[in-house]
Amino acid sequence: xxxxxxxxxxxxxxxxxxxxxxxxxxxxxxxxxxxxxxxxxxxxxxxxxxxxxxxxxxxxxxxxxxxxxxxxxxxxxxxxxxxxxxxxxxxxxxxxxxxxxxxxxxxxxxxxxxxxxxxxxxxxxxxxxxxxxxxxxxxxxxxxxxxxxxxxxxxxxxxxxxxxxxxxxxxxxxxxxxxxxxxx
Numbered sequence: 001x002x003x004x005x006x007x008x009x010x011x012x013x014x015x016x017x018x019x020x021x022x023x024x025x026x027x028x029x030x031x032x033x034x035x036x037x038x039x040x041x042x043x044x045x046x047x048x049x050x051x052x053x054x055x056x057x058x059x060x061x062x063x064x065x066x067x068x069x070x071x072x073x074x075x076x077x078x079x080x081x082x083x084x085x086x087x088x089x090x091x092x093x094x095x096x097x098x099x100x101x102x103x104x105x106x107x108x109x110x111x112x113x114x115x116x117x118x119x120x121x122x123x124x125x126x127x128x129x130x131x132x133x134x135x136x137x138x139x140x141x142x143x144x145x146x147x148x149x150x151x152x153x154x155x156x157x158x159x160x161x162x163x164x165x166x167x168x169x170x171x172x173x174x175x176x177x178x179x180x181x182x183x184x
Contacts, residue, residue, distance in 0.1 A: 008047060009043035009047065010043075011066050023037055030058065048127060052066050062105075067086050068101065078100055080101075094169075095113065107184070108184045115142065115170065115178075117171045122170075128163065132183075133163040133167070135180070136180045137157050138155060139155055139176070140171050141171070141173045142179065146159070147165035147166060153179075
């Protein structure tokens, strides 16, 4: 098990223990199967960023606290220099980089996301979570799927959607794609 995943899983379990909630209650509240929740909390499975976002909301903590084990400290502004930010390697399909990890009481979660190309025969990996999402394509071409609608996006294009609906992105054209995602 990856040490970073284990540490995040331990933080999630610690929050549940402090709140004196059962695995069954948390899985029901977060809308996922009990076994999936157990696998995330034990560190046996990749933990999607959307799940971390839900856990942070449920326990009223900053998502960056789950990722780093440290509380954000900045109140007025936060600068993330090129190549900086907290890397979140939660799913094999996406590389996340948190762009406001050290700002307190965020109203949104901004990420720089990199998608490596996969064979055309592989389906678009799908996800769903509460809220809304905005994605702005920086590099590469992306096939976005939202609620079974396919949309081809190129650099400079953007998409805004209700993230409760199934959605996913896939780099196409044999090259990696990078985009800014803002989750509300």
